[in-house]
Amino acid sequence: METHGQRVGGGFPGYNGPALPRAMRSSRGRAESARLQSTGGAQSGVFELLATVAGQFLQDDGSKKEDQNNEVKLGCHKPLDQQKLILEMNSQVPYTECAMNYLVAQEQQITVTPSIASQVDTLKESDSALSTAKFDQNLGTASVAVKERMHVPEVQGGGTEMEQCSAGKLPETEEITEGMPMQTMETVKLMPLMSSKDSHSFPLDIELLPLIEQEEKQLSLSTESNELVEGLLEDLECPKALGKFEAGTEPAHGGDVTLETGLFQVQCKASASGEAVEPAKPIDASIIKTEEKITVKVEEKNPHLLTGVTSFMVTTSGLEGGHNTRAMFKRVKSNRDAKFFNQETIRHLRSSPRLVQETMTKRLKNSFSKGLKSRRAANKVLKSSPVSGRRRKRQHVDMESADSGSSGAKAASVASSPTAKGVSKRSSKKSCEPHVKLSIKSFAVPELFVDLPESASVANLKRAVMDAAMSLLGGGLRVRVLMQGKKVPDEGATLLQMGISRTARPESLDFMLEPSPLPSSPSTIPEDPLLVLSHATNQPSLRSGTLGHTKGSPDEHDNIDTKEAGCTFSVAPDTSLKGFNRSKNKSTVTERIPRESLVAGSGAIILHPGMGTGDDLTAMALVPLRQKITQALDIGKRRVRRPFSVTEVEALVHSVEKLGTGRWRDIKLRSFDQAKHRTYVDLKDKWKTLVHTAQIAPHQRRGETVPQELLERVIRIHTYWTAQAAKQQAELDF
DNA sequence: ATTAGGG
DNA sequence: CCCTAAT
Numbered sequence: 001m002e003t004h005g006q007r008v009g010g011g012f013p014g015y016n017g018p019a020l021p022r023a024m025r026s027s028r029g030r031a032e033s034a035r036l037q038s039t040g041g042a043q044s045g046v047f048e049l050l051a052t053v054a055g056q057f058l059q060d061d062g063s064k065k066e067d068q069n070n071e072v073k074l075g076c077h078k079p080l081d082q083q084k085l086i087l088e089m090n091s092q093v094p095y096t097e098c099a100m101n102y103l104v105a106q107e108q109q110i111t112v113t114p115s116i117a118s119q120v121d122t123l124k125e126s127d128s129a130l131s132t133a134k135f136d137q138n139l140g141t142a143s144v145a146v147k148e149r150m151h152v153p154e155v156q157g158g159g160t161e162m163e164q165c166s167a168g169k170l171p172e173t174e175e176i177t178e179g180m181p182m183q184t185m186e187t188v189k190l191m192p193l194m195s196s197k198d199s200h201s202f203p204l205d206i207e208l209l210p211l212i213e214q215e216e217k218q219l220s221l222s223t224e225s226n227e228l229v230e231g232l233l234e235d236l237e238c239p240k241a242l243g244k245f246e247a248g249t250e251p252a253h254g255g256d257v258t259l260e261t262g263l264f265q266v267q268c269k270a271s272a273s274g275e276a277v278e279p280a281k282p283i284d285a286s287i288i289k290t291e292e293k294i295t296v297k298v299e300e301k302n303p304h305l306l307t308g309v310t311s312f313m314v315t316t317s318g319l320e321g322g323h324n325t326r327a328m329f330k331r332v333k334s335n336r337d338a339k340f341f342n343q344e345t346i347r348h349l350r351s352s353p354r355l356v357q358e359t360m361t362k363r364l365k366n367s368f369s370k371g372l373k374s375r376r377a378a379n380k381v382l383k384s385s386p387v388s389g390r391r392r393k394r395q396h397v398d399m400e401s402a403d404s405g406s407s408g409a410k411a412a413s414v415a416s417s418p419t420a421k422g423v424s425k426r427s428s429k430k431s432c433e434p435h436v437k438l439s440i441k442s443f444a445v446p447e448l449f450v451d452l453p454e455s456a457s458v459a460n461l462k463r464a465v466m467d468a469a470m471s472l473l474g475g476g477l478r479v480r481v482l483m484q485g486k487k488v489p490d491e492g493a494t495l496l497q498m499g500i501s502r503t504a505r506p507e508s509l510d511f512m513l514e515p516s517p518l519p520s521s522p523s524t525i526p527e528d529p530l531l532v533l534s535h536a537t538n539q540p541s542l543r544s545g546t547l548g549h550t551k552g553s554p555d556e557h558d559n560i561d562t563k564e565a566g567c568t569f570s571v572a573p574d575t576s577l578k579g580f581n582r583s584k585n586k587s588t589v590t591e592r593i594p595r596e597s598l599v600a601g602s603g604a605i606i607l608h609p610g611m612g613t614g615d616d617l618t619a620m621a622l623v624p625l626r627q628k629i630t631q632a633l634d635i636g637k638r639r640v641r642r643p644f645s646v647t648e649v650e651a652l653v654h655s656v657e658k659l660g661t662g663r664w665r666d667i668k669l670r671s672f673d674q675a676k677h678r679t680y681v682d683l684k685d686k687w688k689t690l691v692h693t694a695q696i697a698p699h700q701r702r703g704e705t706v707p708q709e710l711l712e713r714v715i716r717i718h719t720y721w722t723a724q725a726a727k728q729q730a731e732l733d734f
Numbered sequence: 735a736t737t738a739g740g741g
Numbered sequence: 742c743c744c745t746a747a748t
Contacts (some may be wrong), residue, residue, distance in 0.1 A: 638742065665736060680736075685742065688739085 112239050436495045442510040446472055482510040495540055498636055644686050656687055662722045693717045 207679035291328060448468040452460060481488050500509060564687045644652070651671040659666055664680035693701050 560746080641742075662737070664738095684739095685736075 027517070129494055370462055437502055438509070440511050444510065449474060478513070480512040482512060485510065639677075646704060646706055648672075648675070648678075649686070649690065649710060652683055652686055652690070653710060653717065656721070657713070657717045660724065661687060661718075662721075662725075687714075690714045694718075 240512055448465065450461065450464045450468055454463055456464075481491075483498060485498070652667070655667040655671045659670065661684075664684045667683055668678065668680040670684060690706070690711070693706065694714045698708070
């Protein structure tokens with residue numbers, strides 16, 4: 001392994017051999033790092049800048065590059081109309097990242113006009129290609145589309161420019177990059193770029209639905225009450241379907257509701273005109289006319305796919321002497337058989353319609369004040385119906401019911417943290433201490449702003465919301481606990497003291513996700529009681545959530561302090577928890593997950609999918625995480641797939657050509673230093689697949705087709721370095 | 735933290 | 742892409 005520096009010329013056409021000797025493991029990072037350093041540390045950011053520049057070239061009317069302090073604008077031009085959108089991003093997520101999604105999806109020309117635009121006009125046209133390349137580097141898959149539309153000459157020299165740039169050889173850009181505040185903002189906002197007089201903003205109901213595996217899930221709803229269905233549909237935001245029911249004078253009978261799931265499926269309805277802007281999906285809900293009993297039956301067409309979807313809002317009008325009550329029902333967990341909202345629940349609701357209504361109203365109002373609401377945010381906890389034995393792992397117990405007797409019995413912790421197993425044993429034996437069990441089906445989404453011209457399509461809107469949401473998530477979140485809609489005064493109070501265990505009604509308790517404060521102010525924020533629950537614990541688990549009921553006599557409620565109280569949060573489990581149980585080695589996961597976005601400091605907690613005892617246990621436990629939220633979010637979750645763009649492949653090929661295989665880390669630094677989502681392992685893997693791709697028949701290739709020319713190059717390079725490695729091996733053997 | 739491979 | 746073993 002100490003063999004290096006051999007000349008590798010003539011390996012392939014036009015290649016003169018690597019300029020750098022194979023770095024020894026010991027010297028890793030020196031040579032290149034040094035070079036990078038020499039550029040004055042401004043290196044990081046070059047890409048961003050270039051992205052910017054690239055944008056300049058794209059701009060139709062490069063006339064508008066007014067500075068907007070700390071504001072990054074992304075303009076999106078569509079051939080036909082003036083579909084311009086400005087994406088103001090203030091998040092820790094590199095704006096390019098955010099922009100990427102948007103752009104990629106839009107598949108259209110992009111324009112990036114950063115605040116420092118005025119400083120960027122130094123690049124000349126000749127740099128356009130380079131810029132493009134850079135841009136691509138940052139935007140990943142967006143590149144292709146961009147490039148194509150731009151008609152920009154291909155990057156020549158196989159990415160040499162990129163390397164140079166990476167090495168900090170673009171003086172013009174260095175200074176500019178400095179101090180660019182692009183990686184630390186907080187809000188996402190979409191607003192019309194062009195002064196659109198006509199683009200009035202109107203309230204929109206936007207709902208973010210947690211999606212499962214990109215697949216399309218379906219829910220079949222049936223109810224005995226037309227009103228219920230009506231409400232359901234309404235809440236499911238299926239305008240068309242709703243209208244359908246409204247129109248009918250006589251009891252409607254049947255209809256379909258298709259819920260799309262995926263990462264986030266945004267469904268919306270313009271409330272201004274009351275007209276649906278998005279065609280409703282076909283509905284497959286049938287209204288079963290029975291008695292006046294309000295029973296909602298929820299069946300799943302694809303049980304195994306729908307484990308996660310769980311709550312609906314049901315409007316029950318006409319009940320209780322004219323009361324128009326709105327209540328939320330939580331779907332009983334099992335997904336096998338048809339679910340019924342037990343009569344008990346219904347009765348309960350009926351008995352306290354006012355309460356429900358009140359709560360709902362408050363929530364809605366609150367949401368509206370923020371400009372956008374997430375209906376699913378508000379949730380109710382229902383008493384778990386006597387579900388048949390087995391998998392009641394995740395039963396949700398109504399808090400009220402808790403004090404009405406059967407507390408101890410059901411006390412069986414629902415914990416699900418990695419170590420829950422061991423602990424559960426302990427707890428099961430003794431602790432009879434009343435536990436507070438909550439079911440958080442969803443969190444209220446922090447404020448998001450989405451403004452766009454009327455000309456924008458619904459797809460655009462969805463995209464925008466998506467971006468806003470993602471950006472927000474990337475910026476880090478923290479949990480806020482609200483009681484009666486108000487922030488809990490003393491976060492150190494115990495659940496008992498707060499009355500969360502008995503007195504409080506489920507609906508009086510709210511959880512909300514809010515943007516994380518600046519990473520710099522860790523201790524500034526008082527910790528939420530819940531956060532405290534599992535603080536000072538980096539050790540995976542043992543303390544988080546439900547565990548830790550070490551002691552405890554039924555009446556020893558005093559012990560329910562922030563430290564010991566076992567609190568389980570059953571978060572709507574994602575159907576596909578495929579990856580969840582994998583991360584046994586958290587450190588590994590951590591290591592491998594590049595900090596695409598740093599997150600706020602202490603206090604930040606996240607919901608962590610716990611590992612159950614192997615059953616359908618999918619509850620999540622609160623776990624402290626003072627590092628990266630993304631990391632947290634990623635735990636156990638597979639990273640989003642991000643296909644390599646041709647440009648990226650080019651860059652990779654070029655680097656491998658020069659450095660050979662086996663030096664992925666250097667390759668990463670060389671050509672993907674700014675692509676935070678590409679780890680050296682990714683590059684290595686990509687090369688592997690590239691080689692494979694190049695060896696199979698063209699018709700067997702999938703995805704974005706890599707130019708044959710490139711693939712041939714891959715083969716040559718691969719062959720070359722393989723031989724080279726063999727030689728070395730031979731030398732050693734000798 | 736990296737590298738190399740299998741899955 | 743993920744997961745691991747071995748460096």
